[in-house]
Structures are given as C-alpha cells and as structure tokens.
Amino acid sequence: MDKALMVAASGMQAQKMTIDIIANNLANVNTTGYKKSALMFQDLLYETIKSAGENTGGDQRRPSALQVGNGTRIVATQRSFRQGSVEATENPLDIAIEGDGFLLVRLPDGTNAYTRDGSLKLTAEGTLVTADGYIVEPEITLPEDTQQISIRKDGQVEVTIAGETEPTELGQIELARFVNPGGLEAMGQNLFKETIASGAPFIGNPGSDGLGLLHQGYLETSNVDVVQEMVNMIEAQRAYELNSKTIKTAEDMSRIVNNLKR
Numbered sequence: 354m355d356k357a358l359m360v361a362a363s364g365m366q367a368q369k370m371t372i373d374i375i376a377n378n379l380a381n382v383n384t385t386g387y388k389k390s391a392l393m394f395q396d397l398l399y400e401t402i403k404s405a406g407e408n409t410g411g412d413q414r415r416p417s418a419l420q421v422g423n424g425t426r427i428v429a430t431q432r433s434f435r436q437g438s439v440e441a442t443e444n445p446l447d448i449a450i451e452g453d454g455f456l457l458v459r460l461p462d463g464t465n466a467y468t469r470d471g472s473l474k475l476t477a478e479g480t481l482v483t484a485d486g487y488i489v490e491p492e493i494t495l496p497e498d499t500q501q502i503s504i505r506k507d508g509q510v511e512v513t514i515a516g517e518t519e520p521t522e523l524g525q526i527e528l529a530r531f532v533n534p535g536g537l538e539a540m541g542q543n544l545f546k547e548t549i550a551s552g553a554p555f556i557g558n559p560g561s562d563g564l565g566l567l568h569q570g571y572l573e574t575s576n577v578d579v580v581q582e583m584v585n586m587i588e589a590q591r592a593y594e595l596n597s598k599t600i601k602t603a604e605d606m607s608r609i610v611n612n613l614k615r
Contacts, residue, residue, distance in 0.1 A: 356421065356423070357599060357600075357602075357603035358600055358603050358604075359423065359424060360422065360423060360424040360599075361424075361596040361597070361599035361600045361603070362424075362596075362600065363397070363423075363424030363425050363426065364424060364425055364592065364593075364596035364599075365593055365596045365597060365600075367392070367394060367425050367426070367427055368589045368590075368592045368593040368596065369593065370392060370427055371392050371585070371589040372586065372589050372590070372593075374390050374391065374392055374430065375582050375585055375586050375589065377390065378390060378577045378582050379577065379579065379582055381575055381577065382575050382577045382579055383574075383575065384543065384575050385469075385470045385471070385472055385543065385572050385573065385574065385575070386437065386468065386469030386470040386471070386543055386572075386573050386574075386575070387437075387543070387575035387576070387577065388432050388433055388434050388435075388437075388469070388575075388576055389432070389433050389575070389576055389577045389578075389582075390430045390431065390432050390433075391430065391431050391433070391585075392427055392429075392430055392431075393427070393428050393429045393430070393431050394425050394426065394427060394428065395425070395426055395428050396422055396424070396425055396426075397422065397423040397424050397425065397426055398423055399420040399421065399422050399423065400420065400421045400422075400423065401418060401419070401420050402419040402420065402421065403415060403418060403419035404418050405417050405418040431535060432534075432535055432537075432539070433576060434534050434535070435576045436451070436452070436573070436576065437469075437573045437574045437575055437576040438573070438574045439451060439568060439571045439572070439573055439574075440571060440572055440574055441570060441571055442570060442571060442572050443570055444472075444570060445501070445502050445503075445504075445569060445570060446472075446473045446474065446475065446481070446502070447471055447472055447473065447569070447570055447571060447572050448471035448473065448504055448526070448567045448568065448569055448571070448572075449471055449567070449568045449571035449572050449573040450469055450471060450528065450559075450565045450566075450567060450573060451565050451566050451567075451568055451573075452564065452565020452566060453530045453563055453564055453565050454528030454529060454530045454559065454564040454565045455467035455468060455469060455528060455529050455530070455531075455545065455554075456468050456469070456470075456471060456489060456526070456528065456529075457489065457490035457491075457527060457528075457529055457556070458483055458487045458488070458489060458490065458544060459487060459488045459489075459490050459492075460487060461487075465490060465529075465547070465554075466487070466540060466544040466545060466546055467529055467537065467544065467545045467546075467547070467554070468483065468543050468544050468545065469543070469573055470483065470484070470543035470572075471567075471572060471573065472484055472572055473489060474486075475495065478494060479494045479495035479496065479497065479499070480492060480493070480494045480495075481493045481494075481495075483542075483543075485542055487544075489526065490527070491524055491525065491526075491527060492524075493510055493523055493524040493526070494523075495512055495523065496512065496514055498514050498515040498516075499512045499513070499514060499515075500512075500513050500514065500515050501513040501520075503520060503569070504526065504567060504569040505567070505569075506559060506560060506566040506567055506568065507558055507559050507560045507561075507566070507567075508525050508526035508527060508528070508558050508559040508560075508567055509522065509525055509526075510522070510523045510524050510525065510526060511523065525558060526559070526567065527556050527557065527558060527559075528556070528557065528558070528559050528564045528565065529554035529555065529556045530554065530555050530563065530564055531547075531551045531552055531554055531555070532551070532552040533550060533551050533552055534551065535550075535551075536548050536549075536550025536551035536552070537551045538551075
C-alpha cells in the first residue's frame with residue numbers, strides 16, 4: 354500500500370504544477386507577444402518482478418514482463434512559439450513580427466535579450482526602447498524635429514523631418530532567430546535569454562533567411578487559447594481528484610488489513 358500512496362502523491366504533485374502553468378498562461382492572456390507553456394511528464398523507473406523472456410521451465414519463456422510503476426515526474430516546460438494574432442493599434446511605434454524571429458534588446462549589463470513584444474517607446478533623446486527602457490538593437494535615435502516615422506516590413510526605419518519633403522533613412526531593425534527557440538530561458542518582462550540549448554542566434558534583416566516581416570501599427574497578441582486552457586484545467590482537476598481518491602482507497606485497504614489482526 355505504501356507504493357500506491359507514493360505513486361498517487363507523485364500524480365497529485367504533477368497535476369498541481371499543471372494548474373500552476375495553466376494559471377500563468379491565463380494570467381498572460383492579454384500580454385503582448387506572450388507564448389504559452391505546457392508541462393512534459395515521464396514515468397518513473399519500474400520495479401521488475403518478473404522479466405520478459407525468462408525461463409519458466411523446459412523450453413518455455415515468459416512472453417511478457419511483470420512490472421510495477423512508481424509514478425510520474427515533471428521533466429520540462431515546453432513553450433509554444435506559435436504565431437499569435439496580429440491586431441491594429443494605430444500607434445506608429447508598435448511593430449508586430451509576422452513569422453519567425455525576435456527583436457534584439459540591450460540589457461543594462463551590455464548583453465542581449467530577445468522579445469516578441471513590439472510595443473516600442475521613445476526616450477527623451479529619441480532612442481527606440483522597450484516599455485521597460487531597454488534599448489532596441491541596433492540602436493536607432495530619432496532627430497528632435499521628426500514629424501513622422503515609417504518602419505518598413507524589411508525593418509528599414511525612415512523619418513520625415515520638419516522642412517523636408519523626402520524621408521530620411523535612419524537605420525535598420527534586425528531580428529534574431531534560433532535553431533531551438535524552446536531552449537530559450539524566459540526572464541520575465543517579455544524577454545528571453547540565449548542558452549546553450551537554444552544555440553547562438555542568427556541575426557538578419559526581416560524577410561530574409563527565414564526571418565519574419567514587421568508590421569508597423571500592429572502588435573502580436575498572446576497565443577493562449579482560453580477555451581483550451583479551461584479544458585486542460587478541468588482535466589488536471591479531475592486527475593488530481595482521482596489521485597487523491599487512490600490515496601484514500603489505499604488507506605482504507607490498509608485499515609482493513611490491520612483490522613484482520615483483531
């Protein structure tokens with residue numbers, strides 16, 4: 354009975370963390386560029402009581418094994434980088450990435466982070482930054498007398514300056530993509546960090562070498578499917594209840610065995 358208790362307890366722990374992941378997905382349903390997560394599970398080592406193929410007498414061999422499992426364990430969180438919906442904002446500093454790629458962001462320590470959140474802002478000096486003030490790489494600074502900014506699909510940034518009729522090219526917004534984006538480490542603040550598992554980034558202009566395109570005046574929404582998350586929540590709740598009933602049943606059976614002594 355002790356094994357049943359431990360196995361069921363591992364199941365309850367797994368479903369509890371599943372609810373934690375679902376809650377985080379639902380909390381970020383309106384977060385720009387958010388990518389939903391899901392848990393991955395593996396079964397634990399098995400206790401082999403009788404092995405398949407062992408001799409059972411004469412030339413007879415056991416056709417299948419007798420094994421008892423020891424529960425489940427959580428091995429990873431898998432993040433889905435499926436494209437979110439693109440919604441119009443009419444803000445010229447908003448850009449949505451349609452396709453593969455991340456914006457490059459410079460952190461205070463000089464290293465780069467990566468984001469799908471294209472809700473950009475301007476500093477007092479006219480530099481393009483994220484909502485938290487991190488500079489977008491390559492750095493682009495608008496002149497003080499800028500009247501209009503245009504961000505093309507290929508990332509080329511042009512501005513119209515007061516007193517001039519022709520637009521002026523300021524710079525180029527670049528994107529980064531990874532061989533294994535699932536290996537990126539989420540940092541919060543809509544940022545991801547490169548890891549050994551993700552591999553080094555390939556950096557290029559939007560629309561080239563498999564990178565996505567930019568859409569000015571739009572933002573990518575979260576890719577969380579609320580209905581699916583609610584279904585997953587119900588499934589996790591039912592699984593948690595069933596594991597708790599397993600524990601209660603194992604305790605009742607142990608009580609029956611103890612009462613046999615009386």
